[in-house]
Amino acid sequence: MASQITSDGVAFAHESDTTRRAVIAVIIGNGFEWFDFISFSFFSVIISKLFFPSTDGNLSLLLAVSTIGVGFFMRPVGGIVLGNMADKVGRQAALTLAIALMTAGTALIAFAPTYDQAGIWAPVTIVIARLLQGFSAGGEMGGATAYLRDCVPASRRGYYTSWIQASIGLAIIIASVLAVVIVDFLDQKQINSWGWRVPFFFGLLLGPAGFYIRSRLHDPSTAATRSRARTPAVEVVRTWPREMLTGFGLVIFWTVCSYVLLFYIPTYASKVLKLAPSAGFIAVLVGASIVLTVTPIVGLLSDRFGRRPFLIAALVVALVAAYPLFALLNARPQLSSLILFQVVFGCVIALYEGPVLAAISDQFPSEVLSTGISISYNLAVVTFGGFSASIITFLITHAGSNLAPGFYVIATAALSLIAVLCWRPLQRGRTA
Numbered sequence: 001m002a003s004q005i006t007s008d009g010v011a012f013a014h015e016s017d018t019t020r021r022a023v024i025a026v027i028i029g030n031g032f033e034w035f036d037f038i039s040f041s042f043f044s045v046i047i048s049k050l051f052f053p054s055t056d057g058n059l060s061l062l063l064a065v066s067t068i069g070v071g072f073f074m075r076p077v078g079g080i081v082l083g084n085m086a087d088k089v090g091r092q093a094a095l096t097l098a099i100a101l102m103t104a105g106t107a108l109i110a111f112a113p114t115y116d117q118a119g120i121w122a123p124v125t126i127v128i129a130r131l132l133q134g135f136s137a138g139g140e141m142g143g144a145t146a147y148l149r150d151c152v153p154a155s156r157r158g159y160y161t162s163w164i165q166a167s168i169g170l171a172i173i174i175a176s177v178l179a180v181v182i183v184d185f186l187d188q189k190q191i192n193s194w195g196w197r198v199p200f201f202f203g204l205l206l207g208p209a210g211f212y213i214r215s216r217l218h219d220p221s222t223a224a225t226r227s228r229a230r231t232p233a234v235e236v237v238r239t240w241p242r243e244m245l246t247g248f249g250l251v252i253f254w255t256v257c258s259y260v261l262l263f264y265i266p267t268y269a270s271k272v273l274k275l276a277p278s279a280g281f282i283a284v285l286v287g288a289s290i291v292l293t294v295t296p297i298v299g300l301l302s303d304r305f306g307r308r309p310f311l312i313a314a315l316v317v318a319l320v321a322a323y324p325l326f327a328l329l330n331a332r333p334q335l336s337s338l339i340l341f342q343v344v345f346g347c348v349i350a351l352y353e354g355p356v357l358a359a360i361s362d363q364f365p366s367e368v369l370s371t372g373i374s375i376s377y378n379l380a381v382v383t384f385g386g387f388s389a390s391i392i393t394f395l396i397t398h399a400g401s402n403l404a405p406g407f408y409v410i411a412t413a414a415l416s417l418i419a420v421l422c423w424r425p426l427q428r429g430r431t432a
Contacts, residue, residue, distance in 0.1 A: 072386025082139020162299025247376025249419020298354025
């Protein structure tokens with residue numbers, strides 16, 4: 001394709017080839033990160049018994065889901081370190097390091113000895129793996145978004161950055177299919193012995209492939225576009241505090257979409273609704289399929305009609321539908337109810353996640369883009385996402401209400417709605 005001038009005045013040569021490689025690199029890396037996290041969430045009930053044994057089943061599960069949250073403590077650190085690296089050294093170097101660290105953490109989980117085999121070193125190994133992966137994940141979203149934004153025309157940022165979110169749907173589909181196969185074709189003894197490790201071994205195949213692709217990418221950032229600040233993170237806090245706080249607010253509901261409405265549902269279906277393990281996986285597969293197919297469409301539409309209408313529509317539906325849908329699940333705990341739940345919230349997630357990354361990136365200049373996104377994203381994920389499963393499990397156990405997830409979704413949607421109303425892009429126009 002011949003060179004052309006994008007709306008931001010930058011020559012964009014060979015657009016189709018460049019964007020194709022960029023999208024593939026982002027999907028593989030970001031999808032790998034989420035595949036590992038999803039698999040850990042799906043098998044958290046089994047992992048809790050093998051690595052956190054306790055006479056109290058609820059306490060054991062609470063420890064397991066808290067281990068998911070522990071990794072999130074490293075996300076802000078990884079976001080700052082890898083975000084600074086992406087803005088000062090280059091996007092490609094930061095993305096390659098991120099996937100290498102994620103692969104190392106996955107290997108630790110895949111080969112980790114159980115509590116019966118290694119005693120206290122078993123949960124310690126799991127915690128170390130989650131900390132390592134948390135550091136990597138902390139820089140992944142900001143680096144991937146900044147890389148894609150540097151590679152695509154300004155008029156197409158919503159569409160191309162939406163593929164980062166779509167890759168999560170793809171990761172969920174692969175993880176769900178593997179989980180259904182494992183629970184349906186293996187007996188409980190086989191699952192406890194080795195079956196739960198299969199997704200992590202599969203993930204180890206994705207890691208090296210992603211590392212190879214990313215290590216050979218062309219870095220779109222240049223000396224002119226890289227940060228001249230000694231510490232980009234300090235520059236973001238000092239110069240762009242309003243944008244950082246708005247981004248934080250936008251991420252609140254986004255992270256709850258992922259960690260409550262998708263990843264937590266198999267655990268909720270099994271432990272709370274007392275359904276077969278495969279029921280939760282099948283329902284999530286439906287929701288993930290909607291996310292994968294609809295999110296890029298919404299991202300494309302947001303380039304034409306603006307980000308705000310889609311963000312507001314998603315939040316309003318969530319505020320209205322969360323309570324009755326969770327009430328339906330408890331009144332009629334069956335697969336059909338779970339599928340209806342995932343169809344509705346799959347559309348909500350696609351409406352919100354299609355434009356949200358572009359909306360956040362629209363606020364920051366290129367020289368602090370990765371750091372700005374990383375700080376906003378990771379602080380919100382730590383606060384509202386990483387420990388959401390632990391918070392909900394605690395509330396269900398001690399408050400005696402199975403509707404706790406619904407109230408959590410409503411509260412976080414209200415907070416994000418405030419952020420959407422406060423959001424302002426750097427360049428006003430069709431993206432608003």
